[in-house]
Amino acid sequence: xxxxxxxxxxxxxxxxxxxxxxxxxxxxxxxxxxxxxxxxxxxxxxxxxxxxxxxxxxxxxxxxxxxxxxxxxxxxxxxxxxxxxxxxxxxxxxxxxxxxxxxxxxxxxxxxxxxxxxxxxxxxxxxxxxxxxxxxxxxxxxxxxxxxxxxxxxxxxxxxxxxxxxxxxxxxxxxxxxxxxxxxxxxxxxxxxxxxxxxxxxxxxxxxxxxxxx
Numbered sequence: 001x002x003x004x005x006x007x008x009x010x011x012x013x014x015x016x017x018x019x020x021x022x023x024x025x026x027x028x029x030x031x032x033x034x035x036x037x038x039x040x041x042x043x044x045x046x047x048x049x050x051x052x053x054x055x056x057x058x059x060x061x062x063x064x065x066x067x068x069x070x071x072x073x074x075x076x077x078x079x080x081x082x083x084x085x086x087x088x089x090x091x092x093x094x095x096x097x098x099x100x101x102x103x104x105x106x107x108x109x110x111x112x113x114x115x116x117x118x119x120x121x122x123x124x125x126x127x128x129x130x131x132x133x134x135x136x137x138x139x140x141x142x143x144x145x146x147x148x149x150x151x152x153x154x155x156x157x158x159x160x161x162x163x164x165x166x167x168x169x170x171x172x173x174x175x176x177x178x179x180x181x182x183x184x185x186x187x188x189x190x191x192x193x194x195x196x197x198x199x200x201x202x203x204x205x206x207x208x209x210x211x212x213x214x
Contacts, residue, residue, distance in 0.1 A: 002200030013129030016136035035086035179210035
């Protein structure tokens with residue numbers, strides 16, 4: 001199996017890219033443990049989408065502590081005793097912070113983040129799902145999650161651009177960038193098989209996978 005050599009895999013991407021769905025499919029395929037974001041547990045998130053300036057800091061700090069508690073537990077476990085696939089990368093927390101916090105709030109957040117970051121294990125492989133903003137907007141609207149209903153198209157565009165910039169410079173782990181516009185890993189077995197083959201044939205630390213369809 002192409003995933004066997006990776007004990008800790010992270011799937012990342014902006015809202016609507018399909019990271020949770022792919023994480024679930026990969027974990028089912030490999031018999032791996034899943035580590036999933038829990039946005040529904042954040043009591044500030046819905047209010048953040050209504051009033052970002054007021055609720056950005058508590059929203060961000062809640063996610064930061066939620067994630068570090070989960071990945072710290074992962075780091076304390078014997079990773080070689082099992083495989084874990086996650087739908088979030090702890091390092092990307094700063095991406096949202098830079099996008100949503102004021103200058104003073106970001107300084108406070110960064111001080112806390114830097115004190116916690118050394119406790120987070122590094123993945124063996126990161127799969128970054130990118131998609132056009134039109135695709136992201138359509139997917140978010142189609143799934144209609146309650147706390148996502150007030151997300152503006154403008155915010156999704158900024159978020160997608162921030163993800164692109166972040167992963168352009170990311171070098172902490174092997175990175176496979178996947179354009180998911182024309183790929184459906186959940187419902188299309190052929191697409192999933194193509195991804196598995198692409199992972200199996202990875203040779204460099206940064207590679208790209210895309211599929212054009214008419």
